Amino acid sequence: MTNKSFHQARWNEPIILEQGSPGERGIIPPAPEPAVKEQVGALENLLPAEMQRTTPPRLPELSQMQVLRHFLRLSQETLGADLCIDIGLGTCTMKYSPKIHEQFVRSPQMAALHPYQDENTVQGMLKVMYELEQFLKEISGMDRFSLQPAGGTQAIYTNAAIVRAYHHSRGEGEQRDEVITTILSHPGNAGAASTAGFKVLTLMPGDDGLPDIETLKAIVSQRTAALLITNPEDTGIFNPRIKEFVDIVHEVGGLCVYDQANLNGLLGISRAREAGFDLCHYNLHKTFSSPHGCQGPGAGALGATEKLARFLPVPTVEFDGEKHWLNYDSPESIGKVRKFYGVPAVMLRAYAYILSLGAEGLQAVAELSILNNNYLVKKLLEIEGLTLPLAPGKNRLDQARFSWQKLQAETGVGTDDINRRIVDYGLQSYFTSHHPRIIPEPFTPEPPETYSKADIDKYVEILRQVAREAYEDPELVRTAPHRSTITKIDTEPLVEMDKFACTWRAFKKKR
Amino acid sequence: MTKRTYPYMPGSVPAAKQALLRELGIDSVEVLLKDIPDDLRFPGKMKLPPPLLEEYELKRHVQAVLAGNANCQEYISFLGAGCYQHYVPAVCDEVNSRAEFLTAYCGETYSDHGKMQAIFEYCSLMAELLDLDVVSYTLYDGGQAAASALRMATRITGGTRVLVPATMHPEVLSQLQDYCRPVAQVVPVQTDADSGRLNLEDLQAKLTPGTAAVFVENPTYLGAIETDVREIATLVHSQQALFVVSADPSSLGLLESPANYGADIVVGDIQPLGMHMQYGGGCGGFIATRDEPEFINQYPTYLYGITTTQREGEYGWARALNYRTSHEGREKANEYFGTESGLWAITAAVYLSLMGPQGLRELGETIVYRSNYARQVFSALPGVEARFTGPIFKEFVLNFDACGRSVASINKALLEYGIFGGKDLSQDFPHLGQSALFCVTEVITQADIQRLACALQEILAGERGNGND
Numbered sequence: 001m002t003n004k005s006f007h008q009a010r011w012n013e014p015i016i017l018e019q020g021s022p023g024e025r026g027i028i029p030p031a032p033e034p035a036v037k038e039q040v041g042a043l044e045n046l047l048p049a050e051m052q053r054t055t056p057p058r059l060p061e062l063s064q065m066q067v068l069r070h071f072l073r074l075s076q077e078t079l080g081a082d083l084c085i086d087i088g089l090g091t092c093t094m095k096y097s098p099k100i101h102e103q104f105v106r107s108p109q110m111a112a113l114h115p116y117q118d119e120n121t122v123q124g125m126l127k128v129m130y131e132l133e134q135f136l137k138e139i140s141g142m143d144r145f146s147l148q149p150a151g152g153t154q155a156i157y158t159n160a161a162i163v164r165a166y167h168h169s170r171g172e173g174e175q176r177d178e179v180i181t182t183i184l185s186h187p188g189n190a191g192a193a194s195t196a197g198f199k200v201l202t203l204m205p206g207d208d209g210l211p212d213i214e215t216l217k218a219i220v221s222q223r224t225a226a227l228l229i230t231n232p233e234d235t236g237i238f239n240p241r242i243k244e245f246v247d248i249v250h251e252v253g254g255l256c257v258y259d260q261a262n263l264n265g266l267l268g269i270s271r272a273r274e275a276g277f278d279l280c281h282y283n284l285h286k287t288f289s290s291p292h293g294c295q296g297p298g299a300g301a302l303g304a305t306e307k308l309a310r311f312l313p314v315p316t317v318e319f320d321g322e323k324h325w326l327n328y329d330s331p332e333s334i335g336k337v338r339k340f341y342g343v344p345a346v347m348l349r350a351y352a353y354i355l356s357l358g359a360e361g362l363q364a365v366a367e368l369s370i371l372n373n374n375y376l377v378k379k380l381l382e383i384e385g386l387t388l389p390l391a392p393g394k395n396r397l398d399q400a401r402f403s404w405q406k407l408q409a410e411t412g413v414g415t416d417d418i419n420r421r422i423v424d425y426g427l428q429s430y431f432t433s434h435h436p437r438i439i440p441e442p443f444t445p446e447p448p449e450t451y452s453k454a455d456i457d458k459y460v461e462i463l464r465q466v467a468r469e470a471y472e473d474p475e476l477v478r479t480a481p482h483r484s485t486i487t488k489i490d491t492e493p494l495v496e497m498d499k500f501a502c503t504w505r506a507f508k509k510k511r
Numbered sequence: 512m513t514k515r516t517y518p519y520m521p522g523s524v525p526a527a528k529q530a531l532l533r534e535l536g537i538d539s540v541e542v543l544l545k546d547i548p549d550d551l552r553f554p555g556k557m558k559l560p561p562p563l564l565e566e567y568e569l570k571r572h573v574q575a576v577l578a579g580n581a582n583c584q585e586y587i588s589f590l591g592a593g594c595y596q597h598y599v600p601a602v603c604d605e606v607n608s609r610a611e612f613l614t615a616y617c618g619e620t621y622s623d624h625g626k627m628q629a630i631f632e633y634c635s636l637m638a639e640l641l642d643l644d645v646v647s648y649t650l651y652d653g654g655q656a657a658a659s660a661l662r663m664a665t666r667i668t669g670g671t672r673v674l675v676p677a678t679m680h681p682e683v684l685s686q687l688q689d690y691c692r693p694v695a696q697v698v699p700v701q702t703d704a705d706s707g708r709l710n711l712e713d714l715q716a717k718l719t720p721g722t723a724a725v726f727v728e729n730p731t732y733l734g735a736i737e738t739d740v741r742e743i744a745t746l747v748h749s750q751q752a753l754f755v756v757s758a759d760p761s762s763l764g765l766l767e768s769p770a771n772y773g774a775d776i777v778v779g780d781i782q783p784l785g786m787h788m789q790y791g792g793g794c795g796g797f798i799a800t801r802d803e804p805e806f807i808n809q810y811p812t813y814l815y816g817i818t819t820t821q822r823e824g825e826y827g828w829a830r831a832l833n834y835r836t837s838h839e840g841r842e843k844a845n846e847y848f849g850t851e852s853g854l855w856a857i858t859a860a861v862y863l864s865l866m867g868p869q870g871l872r873e874l875g876e877t878i879v880y881r882s883n884y885a886r887q888v889f890s891a892l893p894g895v896e897a898r899f900t901g902p903i904f905k906e907f908v909l910n911f912d913a914c915g916r917s918v919a920s921i922n923k924a925l926l927e928y929g930i931f932g933g934k935d936l937s938q939d940f941p942h943l944g945q946s947a948l949f950c951v952t953e954v955i956t957q958a959d960i961q962r963l964a965c966a967l968q969e970i971l972a973g974e975r976g977n978g979n980d
Binding site: 363 | 540563605610617622631636642655685686693816842844850853884954956
């Protein structure tokens with residue numbers, strides 16, 4: 001059951017810059033017609049000599065099949081979510097992305113659209129964007145959405161920029177310089193707030209696993225610009241007092257921003273509106289299913305209540321009953337965070353996804369992801385050495401943060417060792433947690449609704465097997481991987497500046 | 512809960528769901544929701560359209576919606592302005608639709624070795640193109656890359672002003688203004704009315720101590736090639752500021768890399784390197800610098816380092832110097848970052864490998880020949896004038912003031928010919944009058960150019976499309 005005979009592909013594929021030979025080529029671009037060349041004259045007359053490149057770039061010269069074979073081999077050495085039980089990447093919501101969506105986004109009706117085409121010629125895409133906004137309004141209870149942020153963290157940043165603009169508009173821009181977040185919220189909340197110019201205050205969890213409300217009461221003030229908070233946090237524990245948090249911050253004049261990257265377990269069950277938030281955002285590529293593309297392109301949809309809608313990035317998409325159009329007339333808008341309109345392909349997939357499920361289907365997503373997760377928690381806790389700290393026994397929604405601390409104390413094998421070893425059984429390496437690791441030796445799985453009980457059982461069985469190995473033969477785990485593409489790496493060049501190289505030419509110079 | 516079986520959800524089969532409930536010793540999911548108080552429970556049911564459960568039904572519906580678009584394969588498009596219709600080699604599509612790359616995410620060294628190598632090769636190929644040793648993983652878009660580069664410059668120099676061309680890409684300018692607000696003032700520098708290039712006198716006047724960076728686009732937003740770049744670099748460096756250049760990577764097989772005329776940070780958008788336009792979604796930013804700690808320490812995004820392994824002759828890759836990033840440093844990081852545009856990095860690596868030095872040079876030549884040809888042909892039409900006269904790469908500005916027609920009305924008339932005319936500049940740059948930015952890439956043939964010329968001739972002569980503005 002644990003697939004002991006698995007072996008990841010291993011092609012020993014050389015670096016592409018070391019391949020090929022002079023004169024080979026992978027493609028021939030269109031050439032100018034002779035009459036065109038004749039009319040405009042020699043290139044020297046069109047381009048000043050000092051602007052022309054004198055040394056050609058040292059790109060490899062390869063014929064087409066060589067290029068294709070190289071990258072296909074590299075693809076085979078990559079374990080995409082379509083190929084494995086990818087429930088280890090908690091907070092990422094690695095659900096199945098329907099293949100029909102790829103046909104939509106790759107068709108010329110989507111792929112060959114230019115962002116500045118006449119609005120009358122893109123009514124289809126504008127309708128998608130407009131209707132997706134209506135769906136998201138219903139799902140969140142918010143009044144307006146911007147689909148422009150090109151990822152979840154850019155949406156967090158956009159939230160922070162809107163918070164800044166709002167207080168500035170009320171003459172409190174200087175005074176409101178603090179943002180409160182929690183240590184278990186995505187670090188993008190802290191990072192984006194400080195990028196937007198705020199001082200960041202961080203709440204720690206209490207014994208119940210929830211951010212400490214007494215600390216919040218103590219630190220809010222007339223300087224509070226906003227609370228940026230995830231619920232459930234990456235622990236999967238829903239904060240039942242979230243509305244109290246919101247009230248406390250509103251009372252001093254601050255805004256409340258709901259990071260809903262972990263929305264999957266709340267669809268149709270609980271919304272930003274009822275919890276009293278002013279702003280929220282979704283990672284469309286997570287909850288609403290887009291393939292994650294080796295870290296993008298994703299998309300972040302940002303929801304706002306009426307009082308903040310005027311600060312949303314331009315343009316918004318409007319509909320006058322007959323025609324969809326792009327509205328740039330928004331004098332208090334923060335402007336742009338991304339060129340054009342964001343990432344429409346991800347919007348199109350989210351649109352198709354919501355259409356294919358409807359209200360009941362989305363609620364089924366939430367309920368089944370919660371059910372899957374609670375089943376996973378139950379089974380994982382049977383494994384020796386694995387615990388669920390922070391409010392043990394409390395319900396989790398769509399994910400949970402475990403700890404291998406006990407296993408490490410008893411065997412010397414920690415979470416990073418296990419993470420390398422599971423790769424030997426055909427699993428994607430898992431997400432431990434963001435820094436700082438306030439739960440020791442962390443491990444954060446999230447089994448979305450697209451996995452079956454059998455998948456979960458198999459996943460648990462592999463972890464059980466690896467934990468057993470840790471007790472019986474810890475060296476086997478510590479020296480893993482053994483059946484991956486490569487062996488354990490040397491970490492020095494990753495932490496020491498003088499050994500660091502992120503390109504082949506830099507590496508060759510430093511070697 | 513519903514009795515429906517959803518194809519994406521194995522647990523929606525009633526027996527499967529029952530099995531899970533039984534394992535948990537509960538009879539309903541409600542038990543697991545007990546921590547969500549009633550006042551936070553969504554009352555009622557979301558008002559969404561009835562589900563399109565059959566894949567065929569969904570396909571019919573979405574295709575019908577998308578049929579409301581006219582695309583740039585059906586129309587001849589002269590639109591550019593930051594999003595370009597280049598030919599996308601079939602191999603680029605083949606590789607970026609492979610499920611292994613398409614559905615991978617943030618897995619690392621051991622499960623995703625091939626992805627890590629492909630990312631490293633992307634950085635390495637870009638490094639050769641840019642003649643610089645350090646290249647970041649992809650950012651959201653070229654605008655984000657420019658904005659981050661300027662903030663890098665403020666951290667390196669301690670300066671609080673950044674100078675940018677007054678006629679730069681308006682959307683990128685908007686991004687810069689928002690992003691730099693907490694740390695620097697964005698000051699526009701005038702551009703010359705005749706050449707469209709940066710006005711060096713105005714630059715000199717505004718280049719004061721406390722300037723962190725001078726930013727130029729090359730080619731400029733309006734298509735001109737900035738030719739005084741070495742002089743600009745000298746001016747910038749004389750004030751201890753950094754020279755940040757946004758370059759079009761599709762030009763660099765033919766044009767000199769900014770690194771070789773004094774740029775300290777080179778940024779841009781890789782959309783031209785094998786990405787479909789996707790209604791503007793195909794963008795991805797890059798940042799590149801010299802291999803010096805004072806620069807490397809200021810990168811906000813992932814950098815993937817190469818390293819050796821326990822097996823002789825084997826390489827591995829992993830995230831490096833992570834203290835710089837918000838994922839490790841939270842609010843103490845340089846800037847925020849997140850999921851950006853990784854798949855495009857791999858696609859660009861395929862593109863650069865296919866093109867090689869020869870292909871990229873030929874691409875640049877074709878673009879220069881055809882765009883210059885188009886400018887000559889169009890500006891010979893009565894009432895049409897090329898706004899700037901210097902060297903161009905793939906875009907140029909035409910002015911229609913003399914023919915008494917607005918760009919909007921001309922573009923509207925061109926739709927009847929199956930043509931998307933140039934980007935209307937009259938709103939963003941009123942001082943240019945009725946002008947439009949035309950883009951000619953390698954996919955626009957001589958015949959396409961002639962077709963637009965004929966259409967313009969007819970429209971301007973009042974033979975067709977003589978509508979009111």
